[in-house]
Amino acid sequence: MLERIKESFTESIQTKIDALEALPESIEKGAMAMVHCLLSGNKILCCGNGGSAGDAQHFSSELLNRFETERPSLPAIALTTDSSTLTSIANDYSFSEVFSKQVHALGQRGDILLAISTSGNSQNVIKAMEAAVNRDMTIVALTGNDGGAMAGLLSDNDVEIRVPSHSTPRIQEVHLLVLHSLCDVIDRTLFPQED
Numbered sequence: 001m002l003e004r005i006k007e008s009f010t011e012s013i014q015t016k017i018d019a020l021e022a023l024p025e026s027i028e029k030g031a032m033a034m035v036h037c038l039l040s041g042n043k044i045l046c047c048g049n050g051g052s053a054g055d056a057q058h059f060s061s062e063l064l065n066r067f068e069t070e071r072p073s074l075p076a077i078a079l080t081t082d083s084s085t086l087t088s089i090a091n092d093y094s095f096s097e098v099f100s101k102q103v104h105a106l107g108q109r110g111d112i113l114l115a116i117s118t119s120g121n122s123q124n125v126i127k128a129m130e131a132a133v134n135r136d137m138t139i140v141a142l143t144g145n146d147g148g149a150m151a152g153l154l155s156d157n158d159v160e161i162r163v164p165s166h167s168t169p170r171i172q173e174v175h176l177l178v179l180h181s182l183c184d185v186i187d188r189t190l191f192p193q194e195d
C-alpha cells in the first residue's frame, strides 16, 4: 500500500503542475467577476454534490467569516446546507431541483453562482446554472474532465475553471486550491495590504 499512497501524492502533485499551466488566467477572471459582484453589493451562491458540496461550504465560510486576514464579512450562501429545504424539494419535486429552486428564490441580477462539479454533468448543478441564467446572474464554474454539459451552458461573461484531469479526487484536490486562490485574489483586491 505504501506504493499506492505515494502514487496518489505524485498524481496530485502532477495535476497541480498541469493546473499551474492551464488555470491562472481563468482563476483571475473568476476572481475579478467576484470582486465586481461584491463591489456592486451583490452576493455569491455556491453549490455542488458530495466533496463539491463541502467545497461550496468551505468557500462560502471563507467569505462570510475570513480567509487569511482581518476584513469585513463578505456575502455568500452555500445552497447545500439547509436539510429541510433540500429534503422537501427532493421529496416533493426532484433531487435535480434542490439548487435551482433556491437560485430562483435567492438569486438576483448581478449575483454570482459558483457551480462546482468534477464531471460537469450533475443535473442539479446544471439546473442551478439554468436558473442563474434566468436570473441574469454570472456563473463561475469549477469543472474537470471535458467540462461536461456545464461547459456548453456558459456564455462569454461566465468563467469556466476546468482542471485538466479525469480523476474525481485529483480534480477535487485542485478545486480546493482554486477556491483558496480565488479568496486570496478577492481579499488582496478588495483590501490591499502593505507587505
Ligand SMILES: O=C(CO)[C@@H](O)[C@H](O)[C@H](O)[C@H](O)COP(=O)(O)O
Pocket: 049, 050, 051, 052, 116, 117, 118, 119, 120, 121, 122, 125, 168, 169, 172
Ligand atoms: O468526493 C467524492 C469523490 O472523491 C464524491 O463524494 C463525489 O463528490 C460525488 O460522487 C459527487 O456526487 C460527484 O459529483 P460531480 O463532481 O460529478 O458533480
Ligand SMILES: [Zn+2]
Pocket: 051, 168, 169, 172
Ligand atoms: Zn472526495
